[in-house]
Amino acid sequence: MASIALKPNVQFGVVPTHIKFVGGLVPDENGRLPRGDDGQLLSLVELAHLQDLSAVGINCAQVPLFPGVDSGDMDELLNGIKALGMAPHIIMMVAGGNPMDPADEDDVAPALINGLKVAQQHGVEHVSSTSFEEWMKPGSQSLTGDAFDAAVAQLVKLHTRVCREADVIGSCVKAWHFEFLRGIEFQTFTDVAKAWSFVKAANETFGHPFFKVLVDAAHCGDSNLSMEENAAVIREMGEADGFSMFHASAKTTRGCLSTDDGWIGNLLTACAGTGKLEIVLVELFHHEDPALEGLRAADPRHGIDTTDGRTYSETVCDGLANVAHRLNNLVTRGIMPQ
Numbered sequence: 335m336a337s338i339a340l341k342p343n344v345q346f347g348v349v350p351t352h353i354k355f356v357g358g359l360v361p362d363e364n365g366r367l368p369r370g371d372d373g374q375l376l377s378l379v380e381l382a383h384l385q386d387l388s389a390v391g392i393n394c395a396q397v398p399l400f401p402g403v404d405s406g407d408m409d410e411l412l413n414g415i416k417a418l419g420m421a422p423h424i425i426m427m428v429a430g431g432n433p434m435d436p437a438d439e440d441d442v443a444p445a446l447i448n449g450l451k452v453a454q455q456h457g458v459e460h461v462s463s464t465s466f467e468e469w470m471k472p473g474s475q476s477l478t479g480d481a482f483d484a485a486v487a488q489l490v491k492l493h494t495r496v497c498r499e500a501d502v503i504g505s506c507v508k509a510w511h512f513e514f515l516r517g518i519e520f521q522t523f524t525d526v527a528k529a530w531s532f533v534k535a536a537n538e539t540f541g542h543p544f545f546k547v548l549v550d551a552a553h554c555g556d557s558n559l560s561m562e563e564n565a566a567v568i569r570e571m572g573e574a575d576g577f578s579m580f581h582a583s584a585k586t587t588r589g590c591l592s593t594d595d596g597w598i599g600n601l602l603t604a605c606a607g608t609g610k611l612e613i614v615l616v617e618l619f620h621h622e623d624p625a626l627e628g629l630r631a632a633d634p635r636h637g638i639d640t641t642d643g644r645t646y647s648e649t650v651c652d653g654l655a656n657v658a659h660r661l662n663n664l665v666t667r668g669i670m671p672q
Contacts, residue, residue, distance in 0.1 A: 338390040338658045341665040341672050342606075345421060346658065347394035349581065349617040352646040353380050355625035359397070365404040367411060375407070378414040380647065385418060388651045390658040396423040396462070396615055399452060401430075401445040412456045423613070424453050426463040433465045434477070434485040434522070439492050443499070446492075450500035453507050460579065460613065462511035462548055465493070466523035466532065470628050474521040482531075485522060490536045493545070503544065511548040511579045516556035518632045525557035526567045533576055543575035549605055550617075555585030555597035565604035572608025579613040580605050582657045586633065588619040589640030591653040602660055606670035614661065616653040620646060 340346055353359065358376050361367050368376045381395055395415050399408060415422040426449030431438025446465060453461050466489065468474070477485050493510070497503060502510075514520065514529040523529055529547045536545040554564045571577045580602060584594035591598060605611045619626060621639045630637035641649045664670035 338655060338662070340390060340658055341662045342670050343672065344611060344661065345394040345613040346390070346654075346661070347392045347396070347420060347615055348381070348384060348650060348654070349396045349425075349615050350377055350380050350384075352618040352620050352650055353377065354620045354623040356623060360625065361400055361403045361407070365402045365407070367403065367407040375411055375414065377411060378418070381415065381418055381420065383647055384650060384654075387647055389655045392420060392654065394421040394423060394613065394615070396425055398425040398427050399449050400427045401448070408452060409456075412452075412458070422456065422458055423460045423462065424449060424458050426450075426461055426465070428463060428465045432468050432471070433492055434467050434488055436488050436491075439488070439495075443492060443496050446496045447500045450496065450502045450507065454500070454502065454505045457506045459506055459508045460511060461507060461509075462513060462579070464513045464515055465489075466512065466514060466529070467520050469515070469519055471521070476524075477522045482522065482528075486532050486535055489532050490539055493536055494539055497540075497544070503540075509544060509546050509578065511546045511577075513548040513550055513581075514553055516553050518629065524553075525559050526554055526564055527559065530567055530571055530576060533571075534574065537574070537576070546575075546579065547571055547577045548579050548581065549577055549601060550581035550583055551594060551598045551601045552581065552583040552585045552588055552617075554601055555594065561597065561600045564601055568601065568604045569608060572605075572610045575610060577605070578610055579615070580611060581615050581617045582653065583617040584640075586635045587621075587638050587640055588617075588636065589621060589638060590618070590642065590649050591616070591656055593640050598657070599660060602657070603664060603669060606661070606664045609671060611670070614657060616650060616657055618646065618650050618653065
């Protein structure tokens, strides 16, 4: 039973990536989501388990939506999250092309349009994606100067088109959050300033701040920007309503939050100080997830078991308690509104 009462009025929850993408979250060749021997969706079983185990209440969960997933399974997942008393948030996964390349626009757009439609069907208010560029694309080069500006322009064109075709403006969807990734995973959109360049341009085109940057402490920590440089961009985004979601995740290891080297505390404080923080999610990855083998090979610091004798569920709950105390004390110190 929860024993930590959360002081700030924020949505607080998890991204259940610790159950592994392969075998936990990714659909099979028939589009069916992983289930246990009892027939229950593994992601729902874990979310219920975390609720029972956590010392702090969990009122939201962010789950991926993969192209080709069985619609009935996705309905069951989102409805199941609601039945647990949590608000569902969707991460729209993309495939089939490079979002920065005009030649791939028609290949990339359908998955995003479908994701927005699924969100509307289920009353989902917050969607997110990493649809800046292709993940772990061999031979990719970092774009700078005019090439970077052209990439931003194409991303604005793609994502505003997707919103129009999905008729999302004025719907239940309040915001679309964009998550940049670390170098190795991405080559160009690898820090919060570059992500903000796109989001700012997209919002200028739309005329209101529908698009937002997802501030992930892990990716910020693995970028080339210092803590203060990240915090400065966060403050700028806050003034322009350019963010509202935060991932509490440890840089490089993506494991126990005790391995984050101060990034979560520093950037959570920066986000809270803007008054615009609405959603805080704890996110850990399993150190043996087959889906992340390429990342482990590229950076051996990633595939480390940081559970220290705990189960992954227990490690996530320790992270939830840690971040809850941080949020409560940000309120106590007058940095964050109650």
